[in-house]
Amino acid sequence: MTTQFIQLAKAAAADGQVTTDELLALRREGWGDGIITRAEAGALFALNNALMVRSTEWVDFFVEAIGEHVLNGTPPRLQCSDAEAAWLIAQIDHDGVVESMAELEAMVRIIERAENTAERLKNYVLGAVEREVLTGVGPTRCGGELSATHISAAECRIIRRVIFASGGHGPAAVTRYDAEMLFRLKDKTLAEENAPEWDDLFIDGVANFLKGFAFQNAQVGHERKLELEAFVADNTPSVARFMGRMLREGSQAGNHFGKVFGKRQSGPDYGALAAAGEAVTDHEREWLEKMIDADGAVDELESRLLARIAAEG
Known part of the structure; x- marks a missing residue:
């Protein structure tokens, strides 16, 4: 073939x-x-x-x-390892640029579909879009006739898909890298006629980073996924007998799995962790103040962001 x-x-x-x-x-x-x-x-x-x-x-x-x-x-x-991400980027970046929407869309769809994606791939896509915004040249620009600092609707859609994708840092989890990229784009395009989608994208993205919550180890790593798949696929007699015995004992006398695996430890209190994640920490507050003070003034989008954070508690 x-x-x-x-x-x-x-x-x-x-x-x-x-x-x-x-x-x-x-x-x-x-x-x-x-x-x-x-x-x-x-x-x-x-x-x-x-x-x-x-x-x-x-x-x-x-x-x-x-x-x-x-x-x-x-x-x-459904795993994009670091090695696979490196190969993919090398195929696209051989001449230093992302030349076509086909290449860009291929990367974005991989990030969306994956259970876990190497961080370098997500950052590469966001870096490519940021360069397009700042230079006016790239596959989203239809020949680059738009102003160099104009954020188009196509770019807004790509950024949103990437930073909220399941295959990124965590399901719908915006990272500090993402949030700082959003601030850079905002500062460079304040005087431009950006796409209507941009305002909500900036506020949603930064607010998610500050107040969002991502479960620790939400992503199953590449090596761990291989181990789990190997165990499930193992149909040797010893494994089959072991699982069969556990099922029989469990049906006859309650939970006998505890005798083999030990007492089940109580899992994390996800409600408490989520509540903690919702709170803006002193470290996050200092980061936000630094980002806002970078240009010496509080602009309209930053004011709306602060109002959003305050309104959400």
């Missing part, structure tokens, strides 16, 4: 376009064995770089295929 797939991709790259028949053939070959290999994914990147026009159908296929390779090409599923 891989050889035929790569040949199809090279033929399309030589023409600088993907016809409907070629795209259908790539889908057929790519999904024939249910796996997009590293060699096939590399061929897709080479083809994407060679295209003069990227149709909606091509972008959909490219995003889907690259996501399948990164998240499901090797166990554990």
Whole structure:
């Protein structure tokens, strides 16, 4: 399958376009064995770089295929390890820029779909969008005719998807890195006609960082996920007998699992942790004061942010 797939991709790259028949053939070959290999994914990147026009159908296929390779090409599923993130970034950043919306969307979709994503991938995407805002050049800019410090609706949507994604620092958890990026963009674009979505994005994002709550270890690490999947997949007689005996004993005389595993420890009080997370700490307050004082004045968005925090207790 891989050889035929790569040949199809090279033929399309030589023409600088993907016809409907070629795209259908790539889908057929790519999904024939249910796996997009590293060699096939590399061929897709080479083809994407060679295209003069990227149709909606091509972008959909490219995003889907690259996501399948990164998240499901090797166990554990739905995990983007640091090594996989490094490979993905190297494919895109070979010339120092994100050249197409296909590449940008592929990364964003991986972050959205993943149970866990290497922090470097999320930060790379946010850094790319920040450069586009500040330079006016990039795949979200339709040729870059907009002002260099204008935040577009497309950029707002990408930033929101990334900082609130399940595969980031934690489910819907905005990090300090994210919040400081939002402040930098705000300070650079105060005098510009930003997209209407920007105000709410800034306030939602920074407020989430200050008052949000992310469970400790909410993300299952790459190595731990491999261990768990290996245990579940182990169908050797010893494991089967062990689990069978535990189930029988549990049904006959209450919880016998405690005899084997020890007394169950009470779990964390998530209600109390959440309440603690809602409170703005002295450290967070000092950080916020530093960010607001950076430009020597309290602007309208910062005033609305402070009002939001106060209103929420």
